[in-house]
Amino acid sequence: MATAERDYYELLGIDRSATEAEIKRAFRKLARELHPDVSEAHDAHERFREVAQAYEVLSNAETRELYDRYGHAGLRRGGFTPTDFDLGSLSDIFSAFFGDDLFGATTRQRRARGADVGTVVEIELAEAFAGVKKTISVEVAVTCATCAGDGAAPGTGRVTCSGCGGAGRLQQVSRSIFGEFVRTQACPRCGGAGTVVERPCEACDGAGRIVDERAFPVEIPAGIHDGQQIRIRGEGHAGRGGPPGDVFAEVRVRPDPRFVRDGDDIVTAVDLTIAQAALGARVAVPTLDGDAELELPAGTQPGEVRVLRGRGMPSLQGRGRGNQRVHVNVLVPRRLTAEQRRLLEEFEHLAGEDTYRPDEGFFDRLRSAFS
Numbered sequence: 317m318a319t320a321e322r323d324y325y326e327l328l329g330i331d332r333s334a335t336e337a338e339i340k341r342a343f344r345k346l347a348r349e350l351h352p353d354v355s356e357a358h359d360a361h362e363r364f365r366e367v368a369q370a371y372e373v374l375s376n377a378e379t380r381e382l383y384d385r386y387g388h389a390g391l392r393r394g395g396f397t398p399t400d401f402d403l404g405s406l407s408d409i410f411s412a413f414f415g416d417d418l419f420g421a422t423t424r425q426r427r428a429r430g431a432d433v434g435t436v437v438e439i440e441l442a443e444a445f446a447g448v449k450k451t452i453s454v455e456v457a458v459t460c461a462t463c464a465g466d467g468a469a470p471g472t473g474r475v476t477c478s479g480c481g482g483a484g485r486l487q488q489v490s491r492s493i494f495g496e497f498v499r500t501q502a503c504p505r506c507g508g509a510g511t512v513v514e515r516p517c518e519a520c521d522g523a524g525r526i527v528d529e530r531a532f533p534v535e536i537p538a539g540i541h542d543g544q545q546i547r548i549r550g551e552g553h554a555g556r557g558g559p560p561g562d563v564f565a566e567v568r569v570r571p572d573p574r575f576v577r578d579g580d581d582i583v584t585a586v587d588l589t590i591a592q593a594a595l596g597a598r599v600a601v602p603t604l605d606g607d608a609e610l611e612l613p614a615g616t617q618p619g620e621v622r623v624l625r626g627r628g629m630p631s632l633q634g635r636g637r638g639n640q641r642v643h644v645n646v647l648v649p650r651r652l653t654a655e656q657r658r659l660l661e662e663f664e665h666l667a668g669e670d671t672y673r674p675d676e677g678f679f680d681r682l683r684s685a686f687s
């Protein structure tokens with residue numbers, strides 16, 4: 317042995333006169349701290365083994381006496397070799413050794429909440445704008461009405477499971493520090509219940525649940541965004557002794573060719589001819605709640621953006637609306653008649669530097685500050 321062997325009593329933090337119960341308590345406490353399942357320490361595995369070995373020796377009257385008299389050397393001479401045991405999981409060790417469950421859960425069937433169900437609901441942008449009520453349908457496992465969920469044919473009961481003799485769990489024995497290491501698992505035949513149905517319900521084949529198509533209305537709030545989920549509580553799969561799961565409906569908002577959505581803002585474009593842009597124009601702009609009239613002054617430039625305040629999507633938080641941003645596009649003639657060409661050439665001839673000079677007058681600056 318290259319490494320110094322530590323005193324077993326010291327390892328367990330007990331004194332030499334410790335009773336059996338004290339030894340057990342000390343090990344139990346240390347195992348909770350040191351088991352690699354719960355300890356983050358890099359040497360947790362090693363330390364757990366040391367403590368387990370100390371416990372193995374001190375919990376047995378024979379080996380404890382040998383150790384008390386002759387120490388580590390005495391144990392070796394007495395032919396004792398520590399068990400190279402399978403650590404197992406901490407809860408395995410606790411249920412095997414102390415007969416309890418570390419985490420408070422029982423190996424009997426747990427009351428399980430039903431699973432959640434996901435679905436998709438498609439709406440139009442206009443519906444996302446106004447809010448809408450949609451009916452969605454989902455296939456969910458529901459409690460069988462014929463047997464009320466217990467899986468037994470009506471009028472029949474449950475009988476003791478022959479797989480586990482009613483215990484609900486099966487024990488698997490393997491070598492461990494305790495001589496034998498007992499691993500407990502739920503009985504596969506009865507699922508841990510300890511009983512099975514005498515005759516299975518025909519409606520559900522004994523499962524206690526059947527798949528049913530359920531339709532229900534869902535309120536989609538104004539301002540909902542594409543990809544957001546709405547949770548409908550309690551409409552998911554039935555639980556096993558627990559509450560049903562939820563339905564998560566993902567809302568997909570179909571794109572609208574007239575509008576581009578940017579958060580709560582709506583972006584649109586307006587086309588002006590070169591004459592409208594130069595002379596000024598009053599144009600109708602489609603918005604989510606009808607057309608709006610937009611006054612564009614003479615000299616409006618392509619790429620300018622006008623903002624229609626409060627004409628965007630409603631905020632999902634229920635406060636106010638986004639804006640509508642209108643981008644100005646100026647159409648340049650692509651095909652000219654001889655006369656149109658002559659007029660444009662004449663215009664070009666008359667136009668000077670001043671014709672295109674940006675106007676930075678007081679009112680323009682004021683206007684741009686508010687636009």
Ligand SMILES: [Zn+2]
Nearest residue numbers: 460463517520
């Ligand atoms: Zn049934």
Ligand SMILES: [Zn+2]
Nearest residue numbers: 477480503506
């Ligand atoms: Zn069973």
